[in-house]
Amino acid sequence: MEHRPIKTDADTRDHLVVIGNGMAGCRAVEELLARDPARYRVTIFGAEPRVNYNRIMLSPVLAGEKSFDDIVINDAEWYAANGIALVAGDPVVAIDRGTKTVTTRGGATESYDRLLIATGSDPFIIPVPGKDLPGVIAFRDMDDVDTMLAAADAGGDAVVIGGGLLGLEAAHGLSLRGMKVTVIHLMPTLMERQLDEAAGWLLKQALEGRGQTILTGADTAEIVGNGKVEGVKLKDGTLIPASLVVMAVGIRPSVALARDAGLAVGRGIQVDDHMVTSDPHVLAVGECVEHDGQVYGLVAPLWDMCRSLADGLVEQPTGYRGSVTSTKLKVSGIDVFSAGDFSGGDGCEDIVLRDASRGVYKRVIVRDDRIVGAVLYGDTADGSWYFDLLKKQEDVSDLRDLLIFGQSFASGGGAADPKAAVAALSDDAEICGCNGVTKGQVVSCIAKGAHSLDAVRGTCKASASCGSCTGLVENLLALTLGDDVQAGPKTMCKCTSFGHDDVRREIVAQAMRSIPEVMQQLHWTTPDGCSSCRPALNYYLLCALPGDYVDDQQSRFVNERMHANIQKDGTYSVVPRMWGGLTNPTELRAIADVVEKFNAPMVKVTGGQRLDIFGIKKEDLPAVWADLNAAGMVSGHAYGKSLRTVKTCVGSEWCRFGTQDSTGLGVKIERMSWGSWMPHKFKIAVSGCPRNCAEATIKDFGIVCVDSGYELHVGGNGGIHVRATDLLCKVATEQEAMDYCAAFIQLYREEARYLERTAPWIERVGVDYVKARIADDPAGREALRARFLVSQSFSQDDPWAQRAEGAEAEHHAPMARFIPQEELA
């Protein structure tokens, strides 16, 4: 025992006397020292014969997880170093406010200038016969733990009366120490003040699974024994043998000293916001106080109180405003968390998540978009997050849908394991709010064969509307199918959870007419999309609403806005159309003139048999176009996701092998298809015989003329991944070749994803699909062709002609010129 002489000599500082060497009393002194170490002379009286320790950690000490030394907060050196006199093991028995003195049981008297009462709580002992028998103890301090450890060493049975936090921790420790433990709880469920019925029930199951006997709804009649405890008898007559009885039925503020001294006392010692009692020289802090009608039985509020108290003692009052508390059960392997009010009631919304197999139960109670309570069982990782939202009274309406999955999930970033979160959902949990689809329904729809996101959307409609539950559905797919999930189409971009196909379908289904409308209806997560989705949406709308949709220039890639190809130095190149690759002196002359007039550094024959004029400045583009237009030439669309060229060979007109007029057919096809916007660039070629000089079998659409007619080839690509075409079919006449071509283009326009060329598209959908739609379905083919021609009737305007006439001229001119010497022009 560290009895230290009480200094009464020359030290003239105000004397602060603290009654209670527990969590609050010492913490208050620490806070004070932190603010002004020299201000007070400090003496602490403690009833327990030991230094200040962490009472919360008594449970782990009992359970054998920690030793007493581990839980000491302030050791003897701390008292010495701070000049604090500790009187330990000699409780204060009287306060005389008149003379401002305290007296201990040992007879010592000490005078104070300021007195701080921090006596904590007294355990509640139920007044039943036998309560005073040896072997009946509370669970409050280190002495109680020592008693329990001795009893456990002796072996035998223990009864814990009280199935609250303390009782369960005691029972846990005792059973780990080898005792056979029975918990007697008056209420129907365990920890009823912290947990709701469901969580209490899960807890009971878990504890029983560990060999404890839990008797709920059990009322103690008496403690029996002769000279020492021998058992506990219940009101229903049951007798439970026991050599140790731990009473853990509650605590009440320790107020006897204060009451005797005439201080105002309600349930606890009444204090104001600065922890001052009815006597301005006397303060009180900790479990023994009542603030604003509230008493507390957990440490967190004490820390708040101690701060206000210390502020007041150094005359910078801040004021305590009360606390909200949370609880965790410290029983290893059983995670229980509870905070706030979970009693529900008017206007309260319960969000509940259950997973019986994993033993997880979570419940968050929301009122007016604020969390008011939370109960977590089995997975308490997010307890502090909920508690934080609760304390800060944050508006959680934005998080509402994902709240129950916890922080990592709800805040989107770095979800630890969203699959686990979804796994934890109950079967009747709603997955898709728009369509009212539950987890059970989604899972059964997956079980019946919907193995992709699309299939799920098509079958049970989950995630088919706003798409905000797409992630949940994907996780359910992964969970249900393991590796068998058909990786659904990727989302269009980071702005949306929808894939290209879904967006296209929804545009048509919901008759959407503009990019902002699509973004609104499909819950885009960015205000105006990005450079990936905007051009795609612009195209999809254009394709769906020919002649009707107003093109959005700002959603087009610069080439399509400038109707020329941007090159690495920021200049542009210009390709006039040469139908079927044919040209004449007028055109050649016009091109030559343009090259000279605008100092184009290079002219090049392209792979598509056209002439490309390089190095044109943005400002000069309209003039270049005007000159080319004047010679009868129009834009070659060499810059767009559109029909580029129709390459031809010389065919029957000149070639000794040629069987058909490939050049003539090429010109006709180009006249039919130019100007159409496509998912990607599109190239056509026509060869006059199987020698295939126009390389028609590496084009998006290729025609190889043969004696008996025309072979139609699709899906070729000469790009990074060279792909030879698939044969679509053979037709007999030129007209058929053109009709099939139109139908094929339209199918591609309507069904491929933006920036998907025909080759990957056909590989994705299968050439048989394309054959079925074009070759084997005359009516469908004709409908496609008709839609293509309708669309073409709106799109075959030469963009160059319009620009040359001055449309959007400002796009080409700077807004202002700055010449340093002359200032603004």
Place this chain on the structure above:
Amino acid sequence: MTTPEWLDIGWVDQIPVRGSRTVQVEGGDDIAVFRTAEGKVFALLDRCPHKHGRLSQGIVHGGAVACPLHNWRISLSTGEALGEDKGCTPTVPVKIDGGRVLICRASTLKAAA
């Protein structure tokens, strides 16, 4: 009004929403002046930090522009490349006064230097 600090380059309406216009600077890089969907106006040197793409020709979305050459995204307010990419384009202070767009003279001069 053009002042010793600010150059008046024209009406806000002359810049397309979610688009840009340029100010040609004799002897130096152009300045790209952007207008976002929210109506905010920003100015950057018209030169991508990557390979000097003309940012004025990019697609404007949110508070960024996607460079037309290789699709780097550049923040309009800081000139920094966003995401994985690293690099920065000088910004030019800009303000709107009575519907007119004013850009900082000193920064504009620097662009010419």
